[in-house]
Amino acid sequence: MQKRILIALLIAVGVLSSCGVFRNRGVSYYYAGEPVEESGYQPLGKVVEAWYPCSVKGPAQRRMIVYLPPDYEEGTKRYPVVYLLHGARGHETVWIQRGRMFQITDSLYCQGNSVPAIVVMPNVNQYRDDKDFENSRYKDAMESLFEIDGTVETAFVRDVVGYVDSHFRTIPDKAHRAICGLSVGALQSMYISADSPQTFDYIGLFSPFWKIITHPGPDNFFYFNIKKKWKQQFSPNPPKGYYVMTSGGDFFYLHIQNLRRYFDRHGYPYTYIRTKGGHEWYNWSYYYAWMMEHVFQESAK
Numbered sequence: 001m002q003k004r005i006l007i008a009l010l011i012a013v014g015v016l017s018s019c020g021v022f023r024n025r026g027v028s029y030y031y032a033g034e035p036v037e038e039s040g041y042q043p044l045g046k047v048v049e050a051w052y053p054c055s056v057k058g059p060a061q062r063r064m065i066v067y068l069p070p071d072y073e074e075g076t077k078r079y080p081v082v083y084l085l086h087g088a089r090g091h092e093t094v095w096i097q098r099g100r101m102f103q104i105t106d107s108l109y110c111q112g113n114s115v116p117a118i119v120v121m122p123n124v125n126q127y128r129d130d131k132d133f134e135n136s137r138y139k140d141a142m143e144s145l146f147e148i149d150g151t152v153e154t155a156f157v158r159d160v161v162g163y164v165d166s167h168f169r170t171i172p173d174k175a176h177r178a179i180c181g182l183s184v185g186a187l188q189s190m191y192i193s194a195d196s197p198q199t200f201d202y203i204g205l206f207s208p209f210w211k212i213i214t215h216p217g218p219d220n221f222f223y224f225n226i227k228k229k230w231k232q233q234f235s236p237n238p239p240k241g242y243y244v245m246t247s248g249g250d251f252f253y254l255h256i257q258n259l260r261r262y263f264d265r266h267g268y269p270y271t272y273i274r275t276k277g278g279h280e281w282y283n284w285s286y287y288y289a290w291m292m293e294h295v296f297q298e299s300a301k
Helices: 002-018 101-111 141-146 151-167 184-195 226-233 253-266 281-294
Strands: 046-053 061-068 081-085 118-122 177-182 202-206 241-247 271-275
Touching: 046 151, 061 101, 061 151, 081 151, 081 184, 081 281, 101 118, 101 281, 118 151, 151 184, 177 184, 177 281, 184 202, 184 226, 202 281, 226 253, 241 253, 241 281, 271 281
Parallel strands: 081 118, 081 177, 177 202, 202 241, 241 271
Antiparallel strands: 046 061, 061 118
């Protein structure tokens, strides 16, 4: 039954994509290798393109885009970090291309509505090797979903978080780390945070699905035993913020309600946000803005 449901959802992704649900909402495209300024917006903060070494199979290096707060270079202050993950049909620049990440982050900063934070956008697609990687190429929905095998996720804390903490002025503890993502990125955020319960205190799931058919491989164990991992994640010290966000027209809506019912039965605390519309960027940009307004507020007091 789960396989049939997932296949039906994948077909829906293809149909909705062709109908324009995933359309660009006015932000010029920014492809791998192009300067950030060509996105049509000059961010207030400094933007760094970083290549980090990979400790698992696949490409020797991967790219991340790192947004540093506007006041980052003014002193020696350390900052919390938000890890912002893309979904299927994306890579590390898609939040810039289509999610208006720069504009949202700068606007919240200027209005004083968010705690200044470093925002890290890594590439979390699965690739076989350097040739398959091809300068951080994006993957279509079918390819992305059916190649999930846990390799990138297994090494995320070691490779991505470890690199960021060693190269930027972060506050390297659980209370000052958040991870969030859309669709497949929400799935990855859910499992990465559950697998490393002492790493992230804020988790944002934007239009998530939470039961996945993993590709066979030595690391697909990463996606096993999620319920056991949740039990460890939520006790005795649950995350300060666990956010489940979806729209009433999202094709994962009923699936997400099953997740909520499970959390409710077990008393796991979370915040639920429902919006109008569907599985689309209009909602994901809103979820990102909402989350940025709420993370790290306790440490800022």
